[in-house]
Amino acid sequence: MPELPEVEVTRRQMAPVVLQRTVVRVLAGPALPVFPEGRGRLLRRLPGRQIEDVERHGKYLAFRLSDRSALVIHLGMTGRLVARPISAQCGIRPATDRHLRLVLEFSGPGPGLAFYDPRQFGRVFWVGPMEPCKRLDRLGPDALVITASDFFRRIRERQAAIKGLLLDQKLLAGVGNIYADEALFFAGLRPQRRAGKITEENCDRLLTALRRVLLQAIAAGGTTTRDFLRPDGNTGSYQEALQVYGRAGKPCFRCGRPIQREVIAQRSAHYCAKCQS
DNA sequence: CAAATCCCCTGCAGGC
DNA sequence: TGCCTGCAGGGGATTT
Numbered sequence A: 001m002p003e004l005p006e007v008e009v010t011r012r013q014m015a016p017v018v019l020q021r022t023v024v025r026v027l028a029g030p031a032l033p034v035f036p037e038g039r040g041r042l043l044r045r046l047p048g049r050q051i052e053d054v055e056r057h058g059k060y061l062a063f064r065l066s067d068r069s070a071l072v073i074h075l076g077m078t079g080r081l082v083a084r085p086i087s088a089q090c091g092i093r094p095a096t097d098r099h100l101r102l103v104l105e106f107s108g109p110g111p112g113l114a115f116y117d118p119r120q121f122g123r124v125f126w127v128g129p130m131e132p133c134k135r136l137d138r139l140g141p142d143a144l145v146i147t148a149s150d151f152f153r154r155i156r157e158r159q160a161a162i163k164g165l166l167l168d169q170k171l172l173a174g175v176g177n178i179y180a181d182e183a184l185f186f187a188g189l190r191p192q193r194r195a196g197k198i199t200e201e202n203c204d205r206l207l208t209a210l211r212r213v214l215l216q217a218i219a220a221g222g223t224t225t226r227d228f229l230r231p232d233g234n235t236g237s238y239q240e241a242l243q244v245y246g247r248a249g250k251p252c253f254r255c256g257r258p259i260q261r262e263v264i265a266q267r268s269a270h271y272c273a274k275c276q277s
Numbered sequence B: 001c002a003a004a005t006c007c008c009c010t011g012c013a014g015g016c
Numbered sequence C: 001t002g003c004c005t006g007c008a009g010g011g012g013a014t015t016t
Helices: A002-020 A041-046 A148-155 A162-166 A177-187 A200-219
Strands: A023-028 A051-057 A060-064 A068-073 A080-084 A100-106 A114-115 A123-127 A259-265 A267-271
Touching: A002 A051, A002 A060, A002 A200, A023 A041, A023 A267, A041 A123, A051 A100, A100 A162, A123 A162, A123 A177, A162 A177, A177 A200
Parallel strands: none
Antiparallel strands: A023 A100, A051 A060, A060 A068, A068 A123, A080 A114, A100 A114, A259 A267
């Protein structure tokens, strides 16, 4: 399930495929999940534009186009971008391409871009030049960019469990269930701790742990629990480094006590009752 | 505004 | 073996 590291790995692998290339054709599957801004607009506006940059903010990818518009993609839970060989560029066949939602074909040689999304939680939309984008504008600072003082300021008055706030994209963009649990473990904080009761020192430790976990996960090519595959078709390897996520009942690597699992903020949270307080 | 709840969707694990 | 249930989860909409 793509969180910040998986989206960043996707960005790095797709950038060489799409940069400086001009879109000539756009194919959309029947279940292309677009925001209400409109599917027709998306399909009409892309051809003729060149992709000049691929940026990431939180879990969103933005393909910046030559007229300053952008194609924005959120991978949702099961979304995946793949370089699509030219030989496959003959339309979307419902039988074999059941989960294929969008294809961009480019001028010249080289593969196209394909967006697969079995569970349809992903989103694709087009943002015009200088047009404000609600979805992107309401995101908080990226988790790899936010400063310690800003992070502390954003959580200090809050009553909710810290775990839920880490998942709140308006507060901090990019963190999902896996890395929230892992960061809290390394910071020694229980997921249910009231955010406002965390000292500034512990808040710093949490952000440091979060950054470290995210960077190491990027270096490992992301985490593959069940779904995630990189654009190159390989799995990530950070699942081998997970300390608590998905380890309910198994012994803590640090103290040997069984890892607890509890629902917090409508999500499963995993933690060690001895190592985290 | 903050917080909680529900819902979207499909693949797959677990139970019998 | 095969069927069925329920869970996984990001985040938007709605409610409190």
